[in-house]
Amino acid sequence: MTDDFDVIVVGAGMAGCSAAIRLAQRGMNTLLLERGAEAGAKNLSGGILWGHDLDAILPRWWEEMPVERRIVRKRFGVLTPERAASFVFSDPAWAKPPYVAHAVLRARTDAWLARKAEEAGATLVTSVPVDRLNWEGTRVHGVVQGGETMTAPVTILCDGANSRLSLGTPIRPASRLSGEATELGIKEVYRLPRETIEERFQLAPHEGHAEEWVAGIYPPGVMGGGFLYTNDDTISLGLILNIASMFGKGVYSHDLMEQFKLHPAIAARLDGAELVEYGAKLISSGWASRPAAWHGDGWMVCGDAAGFVFSNGLVIQGMNYAVRTGLAAADTALAAREANDPSASRLSGYAERLESTGVLADFREFEGLDRVKWNPRFYSAYPRMATSMLAGFLADPGEGGGNLVQRLRRVQREVGLSMRGMVTDGIEMARNV
Ligand SMILES: Cc1cc2nc3c(=O)[nH]c(=O)nc-3n(C[C@H](O)[C@H](O)[C@H](O)COP(=O)(O)OP(=O)(O)OC[C@H]3O[C@@H](n4cnc5c(N)ncnc54)[C@H](O)[C@@H]3O)c2cc1C
CATH class of the missing domain: 3.30.9.90 (D-Amino Acid Oxidase; Chain A, domain 2)
Structure with a gap:
């Protein structure tokens, strides 16, 4: 029996659209399914797109994509109830093509990307919440929606965080995401x-x-x-x-x-x-939220659905990894078709591509940061210490505030930080970051 499609992609976010564009550009009969009335309708993202991974499928995409603004400056800082301290990074190169980062609104960008997938030849169907993967033993053979089964030798799961289709299956045996x-x-x-x-x-x-x-x-x-x-x-x-x-x-x-x-x-x-x-x-986010596997017989999982989003309470990056992993999955499906073998061993090329594109290396590295990033002192005592030190230096020069060490000791006592705690935090940071 022949399949309905060469590849079914679930979810028309950054990962799914990127995969579908690549597959359709290379002549694969691709179905892209999205539960929202339009691609992007259900997406929420703060919106800095580090978009260079898109160059591989849409050269000079920023000239046509409905991006908001090119980021030319970033400010990082700490807030306390009354104060703020920050520093600014700017680089003139960021203001010139090919640009480093863009502010985007997903309702616009995802709808545009989905149109690009259609123009490349993919079939986009919206308002279709896929109910489940079509498991035949350990193999995934397409998807089931509204009692109807659509089949393909390869299904790419790009259904975002809290991926309903993978929870409670061999992809993510637990029925809920880890709270941590x-x-x-x-x-x-x-x-x-x-x-x-x-x-x-x-x-x-x-x-x-x-x-x-x-x-x-x-x-x-x-x-x-x-x-x-x-x-x-x-x-x-x-x-x-x-x-x-x-x-x-x-x-x-x-x-x-x-x-x-x-x-x-x-x-x-x-x-x-x-x-x-x-x-x-x-x-x-992070290594702790990875699935039991990234690929298996007839399936691969990308983007947020695979936990490929990095966040540290200050910075969040996921769209870039969604694009990169979507492309890695598409390339794996293309290689499988060439070899006429979509079996688990062939789709293991996906894990190799996650390695060779640096995705896994990044997330292994973030694991250290994941261990130390949610330290309550970083969100209270240290911001208060930084702003108090600055206030002392900036506001009362020459008024007997003491030298750096004396000031540090005084502020440290004020915010309730022990020297031992600070040294321990420093060692932990040095070890893990
Ligand atoms: C508040 C916030 C701020 C963020 N800021 C940034 C940022 O500045 N920069 C950055 O790079 N990342 C940011 N991220 C992370 C980023 O949004 C994600 O990493 C990225 O959207 C992941 O893309 P994706 O394609 O994997 O998933 P998604 O964008 O979530 O797309 C999944 C798609 O699948 C569809 N879908 C889900 N289930 C089904 C189903 N059963 N059937 C059919 N379709 C389905 C959804 O409707 C959706 O369209 C932010 C996230 C949040 C929440």
């Missing part, structure tokens, strides 16, 4: 006139600004980071929260967002802006 590796992303979009954004952030037309903050503004133990990105005529504002750190503390994510928005360093940026969109989504 799960964060909550919240995002709001505010409309502001284009000219106001450019004046407020000192940007030329099409230039963009990104900010990421350690949010040391919450009750002790509650950990999270905030971001602010400029779009064309909107601002994306959001939080990445460590869910486990919120348990039992009587805090709610919307209140934490409110506190972030009201911080003087943030509120001034939003003056006169109108809220036009908001959403929340789970983020399953």
